[in-house]
Amino acid sequence: MKKLLNDPADLVAESLRGVERAHPELRIDHENRILYRADAPVSGKVGLLSGGGSGHEPAHAGFIGPGMLDAVCAGEVFTSPVPDQMAEATKNIDGGAGVLHLVWNYTGDVMNFDMAAELAAAETDTEVQAVVMNDDVAVEDSLFTAGRRGTGAAIAVEKIVGAAADQGRSLSELADLARRVNDSSRSMGMALTSCTVPAKGTPTFDLPEDEIEIGIGIHGEPGRRRVPLTSAHEIAQMLVDPILADRDFTGGEGVFVFVNGMGATPQLELYLMYNEVAALLDKAGIVPVRSLVGPYVTSLDMAGCLVSITRLDDDMLRLWDAPVATAGLRWGM
Amino acid sequence: MKKLLNDPADLVAESLRGVERAHPELRIDHENRILYRADAPVSGKVGLLSGGGSGHEPAHAGFIGPGMLDAVCAGEVFTSPVPDQMAEATKNIDGGAGVLHLVWNYTGDVMNFDMAAELAAAETDTEVQAVVMNDDVAVEDSLFTAGRRGTGAAIAVEKIVGAAADQGRSLSELADLARRVNDSSRSMGMALTSCTVPAKGTPTFDLPEDEIEIGIGIHGEPGRRRVPLTSAHEIAQMLVDPILADRDFTGGEGVFVFVNGMGATPQLELYLMYNEVAALLDKAGIVPVRSLVGPYVTSLDMAGCLVSITRLDDDMLRLWDAPVATAGLRWGM
Known part of the structure; x- marks a missing residue:
């Protein structure tokens, strides 16, 4: 470790x-x-x-x-x-x-x-x-x-x-x-690698070099299934499809799209994932009006990402845009 | 990869x-x-x-x-x-x-x-x-x-x-x-692990499981030396000592202290490093008045950190505090 x-x-x-x-x-x-x-x-x-x-x-x-x-x-x-x-x-x-x-x-x-x-x-x-x-x-x-x-x-x-x-x-x-x-929100994540809890000192789970875990939890809990490592395009689909199957995201004032890094994934990759996710939403007639890309809810040093989508009404949209001053999110003050 | x-x-x-x-x-x-x-x-x-x-x-x-x-x-x-x-x-x-x-x-x-x-x-x-x-x-x-x-x-x-x-x-x-x-600024970084450039597909350099590299560059260029993996306390000293040996940081309006994550290092660890760095500055009579902790200048998926210190005069301090609205730094608007 x-x-x-x-x-x-x-x-x-x-x-x-x-x-x-x-x-x-x-x-x-x-x-x-x-x-x-x-x-x-x-x-x-x-x-x-x-x-x-x-x-x-x-x-x-x-x-x-x-x-x-x-x-x-x-x-x-x-x-x-x-x-x-x-x-x-x-x-x-x-x-x-x-x-x-x-x-x-x-x-x-x-x-x-x-x-x-x-x-x-x-x-x-x-x-x-x-x-x-x-x-x-x-x-x-x-x-x-x-x-x-x-x-x-x-x-x-x-x-x-x-x-x-x-x-x-x-x-x-x-x-x-x-x-x-x-x-109004649904999420799904995936891991490229495990995280290592410091008190334990070894990876929480073993994930072979050619496999990824779809549906992982933020503590490394098992997900839905392991699949062979594949393209960002296909991974985006494996995350977005179950989200869209679970709720209607059309209408309202559009959606807030959050592509979260699990801790060890570079922003260069997260923005590429955002591009894939937003393209899938476009196809489904869902309109991203606000976004967040980066490590906000991490799982120590896990590599991977989580996609979260929230359907906004006008009240929620105004409240999202209102000033905030925290270490993690800040605007308007 | x-x-x-x-x-x-x-x-x-x-x-x-x-x-x-x-x-x-x-x-x-x-x-x-x-x-x-x-x-x-x-x-x-x-x-x-x-x-x-x-x-x-x-x-x-x-x-x-x-x-x-x-x-x-x-x-x-x-x-x-x-x-x-x-x-x-x-x-x-x-x-x-x-x-x-x-x-x-x-x-x-x-x-x-x-x-x-x-x-x-x-x-x-x-x-x-x-x-x-x-x-x-x-x-x-x-x-x-x-x-x-x-x-x-x-x-x-x-x-x-x-x-x-x-x-x-x-x-x-x-x-x-x-x-x-x-x-007015001096910096020094260290790596726990290499990064992997996607076009190459393998780690840029080999760093054994029990060694770290002190003085690493942000592209994985070699640093000053490799040392056995040690405590955050000792690592902080190996970064701060050469910085303080190179310039006087006392006086003025105090200093801006920046503990930067190299890409794959959790914020939990970066704040622990900040605690170590700030304690060393206290001992040297240097006063941190502004800080930044997180991944801002990364090296893909490298684990490690970089410490950067800037001595502020009153003009610089006022300008640091002035409103900014970018994806990476934002306050006051």
Whole structure:
């Protein structure tokens, strides 16, 4: 294993120290591994909390800031944070309008966010609602989930709901909106290579030099099938076809197309993939109106990509375009 | 070789098609492989041109836009663009105030930008000045350079000079500023692994599983030395010590610290490296006031990092903070 680290057991803690030094606009509780907007709680605004295992950077901490999340709980690599952590964060971002948990659908996360909501409500009367994101069409259940996994849709959900929270919308309205964006999104990913979890030190799975895995999860969970290494053109089809088969993406204000790098794939290749994906959408009469290309939801050093598509209505489109200031996404301020 | 592409010969051309689809704010001349701000030339403003081989994304095209570059010429992977391309771009971004070439110090690029300036001057009277960036302290001459290589400093130079061009500063003033930022910057990189150039299909160099290369170039050119794989703490020292030995970074308004991922290194590790680098600067009495952590000047799928430090004066600091709207760097608009 070749990685830039000291003791693998300290990787997350030391990385958080780096985040703190590089981002004075965040406040970090190292004991509880919670990252906050420095000005949280924002009075009168619904607090938005997400989080999950580490190893997906810039998700999750890269999306904290005005126009997006108020706080994030960081777990160990590919491991859910614990309920106490989440309850503490929940209480600290309640500006009086309640807190929305934006939960990526993995069994541990869902269970722990659930317990955290109960803890927070019992201790401080904080009103909490939760929306579970489950956009991955690859598998119906997986190693880590009941139901579909949450992957690329989180970027659209967190950005759009973050902007709506800034407008002063209520907790219920935001939960509805989060569900609407999640329901409007579908994703599917693929891996060229495995990732290597530092604590283990060897690749999570073996993938022969001439094979790729279609429908991979963001922790290296098995996908739909292994196929021989093929062209980007054919790979795009293997990702886009199941997405389009699962939902109607025509109409509305067009779609947001997200081609995500899994960690080790160069942008030169990701833009080539974007070209293939957009061409397939053209053929299907689907109109990309916003896009994002790059490593946003990674799986450590996995090579590969994930395609995520969200059908936008005019409300979502305006909220996507609204100002945001996070380490991972920034415009308008 | 496992990569997301069709025919390796078409990689750059097809990737540029993807950039065009994803970035309507750019205008692309596919025949000449030039990427422009859609509104270039900007009347009365000095035009800023850079470019170089592909494979370093988001450098170079990710830095086109208000507050940064007006155009970029794209070469094949790790190959300089040609003089005709650069001359065409130069003519098309001249808004009447001349054009500044920001040249990364590689022999082919320097020679070709030089010829392009002569061509453009002969054909259209466009006034051109050029500044060569050569911040890499690792080696004095290299496989691809006479003198030091240009690496991380380009981000600071292009951002700061881009903001100054927006203020309406003259060609000579901008050239002076570019030289000042370059002179204030020093960089050094390291590789955990080689990269694989698609047209070749095999790793550029062999690096055993238990060795790393200190002082690597951004095309996989040899560095200073190979050493056994060691901790991030020791690696940071091997990069920061030669940088600090080469220039005084105390005083002024503090420093800009840039920890750049070479392409395949997770952000979790890069932030850990940032923590190590910043701690070493603290010890040396050097004050980081701005930072950037992530893959900005990559070397395809190489794993590793590059540390770049720029001493800021108050003019540079204000210009760094000024609004910028590019695919790779964006804030304030």
